[in-house]
Amino acid sequence: MEENYGPLLSVRKEIDNARKKLGLNNDIYEILKNPMRIIEVNLPVKLDDGSVKVFKAFRSQHSNALGIFKGGVRFSPLVTREEVMTLSMWMTFKTAIAGIVFGGGKGGVNLDPKKYSSSELERIARAYIDAISAYVGEEKDSIGPDVGTNEEIMGIMADEYEKLENRKAPGVTTGKPIAFGGSKGRSESTGLGVATILEAYFLNCGESLAGKTISLEGFGNVGSFFAKNVLEKNSKIIAIKELDYKSEPIYLYKEDGFSFDELVSLKESSYKNLTCGAKFISREDFLSLDVDVFAPCALENSIDEDEAKILNAKLVIEGANGPTTSRADEILKEKNVNVIPDILANSGGVIVSYFEWVQNRTSLYWTRDEVIERLINCLKSSFENVLEIKNSYNSTLREASYMFALKRINSALRAKRLI
Numbered sequence: 001m002e003e004n005y006g007p008l009l010s011v012r013k014e015i016d017n018a019r020k021k022l023g024l025n026n027d028i029y030e031i032l033k034n035p036m037r038i039i040e041v042n043l044p045v046k047l048d049d050g051s052v053k054v055f056k057a058f059r060s061q062h063s064n065a066l067g068i069f070k071g072g073v074r075f076s077p078l079v080t081r082e083e084v085m086t087l088s089m090w091m092t093f094k095t096a097i098a099g100i101v102f103g104g105g106k107g108g109v110n111l112d113p114k115k116y117s118s119s120e121l122e123r124i125a126r127a128y129i130d131a132i133s134a135y136v137g138e139e140k141d142s143i144g145p146d147v148g149t150n151e152e153i154m155g156i157m158a159d160e161y162e163k164l165e166n167r168k169a170p171g172v173t174t175g176k177p178i179a180f181g182g183s184k185g186r187s188e189s190t191g192l193g194v195a196t197i198l199e200a201y202f203l204n205c206g207e208s209l210a211g212k213t214i215s216l217e218g219f220g221n222v223g224s225f226f227a228k229n230v231l232e233k234n235s236k237i238i239a240i241k242e243l244d245y246k247s248e249p250i251y252l253y254k255e256d257g258f259s260f261d262e263l264v265s266l267k268e269s270s271y272k273n274l275t276c277g278a279k280f281i282s283r284e285d286f287l288s289l290d291v292d293v294f295a296p297c298a299l300e301n302s303i304d305e306d307e308a309k310i311l312n313a314k315l316v317i318e319g320a321n322g323p324t325t326s327r328a329d330e331i332l333k334e335k336n337v338n339v340i341p342d343i344l345a346n347s348g349g350v351i352v353s354y355f356e357w358v359q360n361r362t363s364l365y366w367t368r369d370e371v372i373e374r375l376i377n378c379l380k381s382s383f384e385n386v387l388e389i390k391n392s393y394n395s396t397l398r399e400a401s402y403m404f405a406l407k408r409i410n411s412a413l414r415a416k417r418l419i
């Protein structure tokens with residue numbers, strides 16, 4: 001239920017705080033506290049054994065004030081209406097900070113992708129597009145990858161949409177395979193972006209990434225490319241939290257730091273084979289490690305009140321969406337732990353999705369170097385814009401991020417004479 005879903009209450013609180021600090025009246029909050037539209041569908045899909053299973057699926061379209069709805073679709077057993085609503089609201093703020101011509105949306109199908117074959121996942125992806133095709137498209141709502149989905153799924157969804165429409169329309173999804181109009185640099189972009197924002201943060205403090213100790217949660221798309229990029233800048237990842245072969249959390253520690261190849265082979269062995277000298281530690285030991293940075297790159301709500309109390313990192317950078325609960329955020333503030341929020345830190349993915357959408361619409365494709373250069377410039381200017389607000393309002397980075405985004409959304413709504 002909406003009233004009890006913490007992340008939704010948190011994002012509403014952030015919007016309301018930001019509008020009060022900016023001196024805006026309540027109308028903008030009333031407009032933004034709920035998505036404009038939530039599509040809820042049941043997808044009947046034939047499984048490989050001939051039986052039929054019905055999957056619950058959603059697309060939440062929060063705001064198109066600044067551009068078409070945009071955001072990922074996740075395949076996860078945790079997907080709910082409230083989760084998708086909240087994720088779509090974060091997208092609106094993320095795209096506004098990045099200054100790209102997109103609004104916010106998000107989708108999800110409730111399933112555990114590990115339990116289905118690749119042809120079953122293909123039928124689910126096609127059924128999802130069939131069910132929501134009237135509401136999506138390169139001029140309406142463009143879908144990207146998220147937890148449990150990947151470039152293959154994005155390609156299948158675009159293919160299904162083009163068949164339904166009987167025309168080329170690759171921009172209906174982004175994060176596609178390069179052979180099907182995908183952008184170079186999209187798969188690495190979110191993790192690379194998190195590392196770029198972290199570096200910008202330290203440079204602003206007169207420091208560098210070299211020698212910084214990091215603990216990492218989640219080694220999927222975001223976590224792995226984040227790790228690769230910070231390790232290339234000579235940071236040390238000394239601890240990692242992931243899920244083992246039974247989907248139970250495990251915590252690993254290596255005093256002199258993991259190499260990227262070690263992290264990959266640990267994941268490939270489902271954390272059974274600790275040949276690289278890593279050792280298992282407890283949850284409490286993981287959280288109380290004296291590290292420069294903790295990077296949660298898995299799912300929402302991973303830092304709750306209890307965890308925030310134990311956490312001993314000097315800085316948190318949110319690679320995941322919504323990893324810090326509202327109460328945990330307050331505790332970290334009391335402990336003087338700075339938090340670089342998701343809507344700034346993990347915006348690299350949707351920025352390159354925007355570049356992909358632009359390339360699809362112009363049919364003019366860029367080199368990886370061009371994509372990465374534009375991405376880094378965009379992230380640096382987002383960071384500077386947020387920092388300027390932080391300094392003038394003496395706020396946290398999260399508050400400043402919401403304020404910066406809200407100013408942009410407010411201008412667009414005013415231009416439309418909605419407020």
Ligand SMILES: NC(=O)C1=CN([C@@H]2O[C@H](COP(=O)(O)OP(=O)(O)OC[C@H]3O[C@@H](n4cnc5c(N)ncnc54)[C@H](O)[C@@H]3O)[C@@H](O)[C@H]2O)C=CC1
Pocket residue numbers: 145146147148149190217218219220221222223241242243249297298299300302319320321322346347349350
């Ligand atoms: N993929 C993208 O481009 C973007 C993803 N994000 C966000 O980043 C987060 C991660 O997304 P992806 O890396 O794409 O997903 P993914 O599915 O590729 O990776 C998630 C990883 O987290 C691990 N994990 C799950 N629960 C965990 C737990 N309790 N403790 C430790 N590890 C756990 C999984 O085993 C998996 O390796 C999500 O919040 C997503 O919404 C945000 C922006 C863009």
Ligand SMILES: O=C(O)CCC(=O)C(=O)O
Pocket residue numbers: 070071072073094142143144145146174175321346347349350351353
């Ligand atoms: O690139 C996309 O559209 C997906 C981005 C996304 O879902 C996110 O930033 O959380």
